[in-house]
Amino acid sequence: MTRAVLVPGVLALLPEYAGLEDPVADLRAACLEAVRWLGPDPTILADEQGARVGRSLLRAAGFETGLRPSSTTAGLLVVGNGSARRTEKAPGHLDERAHGFDDDLRAALASSDATWPDLTLGDSLWASLDGIGRLREIRPPGVTATIDYDDDPFGVQYWVMRWQW
16 A cells, blocks of 8 residues: 655745744644654655655654655655745746646646646746656556645645545
8 A cells, every 4th residue: 555645845844944933834734744644764756855845844753764765655755836926925926827727736636537737837837846747657546635735825835635545
């Protein structure tokens, strides 16, 4: 049986970016709960920044063994997020295509039977899709997600999702 978790690669989840108030407290809690459900020593599917966030979340969840790449696929920690252009104050400023792209991506992530959006559009919308694109290749048909977090603080679409197959 394979378990997979999607978390965003937002740097605000790293301890070195912590402040007196946690601007992503709900997101952090959802990420840690999902990573604990996933278990130790997953394979991390992410770009460099996402891998850094993934390793940090594994440490925060108490899994020191998860700090090296694994040769098994018993657990997959996918790090990525939707567009970063959802509002005027978003890092990439507003792009009218962002909400539609994220809606289509959410549907494809939620059910492996849904149609995927054109992931090349994600580049212009500042989406982080490296790990998500790899999940698309691995996840079998008929698998649906449990969605633990779905919000766009700071104009960036973040999800925390879990799958099991």
